[in-house]
Amino acid sequence: MANDNYEVTRENLLNLQVCSNVPPGRKAELDALVNALEICGTSAGWRLDYNIEPVECAANIGHWHYIFSC
Numbered sequence: 001m002a003n004d005n006y007e008v009t010r011e012n013l014l015n016l017q018v019c020s021n022v023p024p025g026r027k028a029e030l031d032a033l034v035n036a037l038e039i040c041g042t043s044a045g046w047r048l049d050y051n052i053e054p055v056e057c058a059a060n061i062g063h064w065h066y067i068f069s070c
Contacts, residue, residue, distance in 0.1 A: 004033055009065065016046055016068040024054045024064060031068075040070045 006020035016038065022030040031048040040046045046068040057063035 004029065006030065006034060006066075008038070014070055016070075018066050018068065019057050019060060019063050020066060021060075021063050027054070027066070030066060034068060042070045044070065046070055 004020070004022050006018040006022070008016060009019050010017035016034070018030075018034060020030055022033070027048055027050070031046075034048075035045045038046055047070070049067045049069050052067045054064035054066050057065055
């Protein structure tokens with residue numbers, strides 16, 4: 001959606017952590033948003049790790065932390 005956003009809070013060679021206002025029920029949309037804007041360097045791009053549940057952000061109400069892997 002137009003108001004969806006995220007901020008990269010941690011990044012290393014194989015993982016990316018983001019804080020986003022996209023709720024857990026719309027994780028697939030966040031996956032597409034991150035891959036459209038973040039360069040991964042692999043042909044598969046960043047993929048949301050569905051085995052790790054999003055964690056509600058303590059600093060930003062209405063935001064969640066997600067983990068992506070490449």
